[in-house]
Amino acid sequence: MKKPRPVEPSALRLENQLCFALYTASRALTRAYQPLLAPLGLTYPQYIVMLVLWEGDGLSVSQLGARLALDSGTLTPLLKRLEDNGIVERRRDANDERVVRLFLTASGRALHGRALSIPGELACRAGYEPDAAGLKSLNRLREALEALTRRLDDASTGRGCEADDP
Amino acid sequence: MKKPRPVEPSALRLENQLCFALYTASRALTRAYQPLLAPLGLTYPQYIVMLVLWEGDGLSVSQLGARLALDSGTLTPLLKRLEDNGIVERRRDANDERVVRLFLTASGRALHGRALSIPGELACRAGYEPDAAGLKSLNRLREALEALTRRLDDASTGRGCEADDP
DNA sequence: CGATAACATATTGCGCGCAACTAAATAGCG
């Protein structure tokens, strides 16, 4: 009979945890964005939604949700707030009354210009040189995070891990 | 007079955004942890708190908050829930009635054993080899995130960026 | 000692995320 392999107690030390680094970095980024987004009247998740709509509007709530990995429980109230603020319009599709299509209003489109400088401003505040190898390192970090996300989503979908004997 | 330097419209494309990759990866990680933590009766932020307390209890709410970059608005209700679940005890410091010190109960300590295998299990589910160079790449990712967090916190503390002329 | 400032935690309010469930519309099938 096999004993479950022993686990080092240090496995749970906070500073060893990728999970904690990721959790903290994500919150730090949201905090850093907040003062830049406040003048536009946007929260950070609202800004993420606007990034998609600025690329092209008219998509449905579920298409937006697929892009962002968010469901209607999050998006519906968020989009209603954007609509209340006059930035977004929600219209039922005439051919399929189930789907709600999302459109930018004039002021929603106008926000795009004011948002353009935000990523650069944030990178600058964080001390990244705009043209240096720092850009390359940011890209590598982004790719590593995307790879991690893919693996984690697979892990959530699948169940368990292979045991000792196949 | 200098024009503000033009910004590429692609600056706002979603797939170019480190911020989106980080936001998505953080949520994916929380989702991946959730089925492993549910048997312990812990949410992901509660697990992060327990990681600190397992390293040593008796610390104050503000010390815990400094470690996690969380304030009492988040921690107080979270800790009350842990106390209601019989995992943590909150005691006012006898020498300073302002501070609340946090202690593990017996069942809180007992949870530690059940939690030890979680990081490895998750790494395995995500397809990382436990002893391969994959471990090294996870460490590099963690260090990159920690460096980013430090820079972002500096950016949040400080104000603005240097202009074109010093 | 008494007033006041500084400090530690608690409370309130709001906006996510997400699970679970509901409601309405369409698709598909006998």
Add this chain to the structure above:
DNA sequence: CGCTATTTAGTTGCGCGCAATATGTTATCG
């Protein structure tokens, strides 16, 4: 056609994060 299954949003409930504020405690200064 009628009935069920599927699809799409919306709703509810709960637990964060975090800003703003309140409450109670200790320190400081005259």
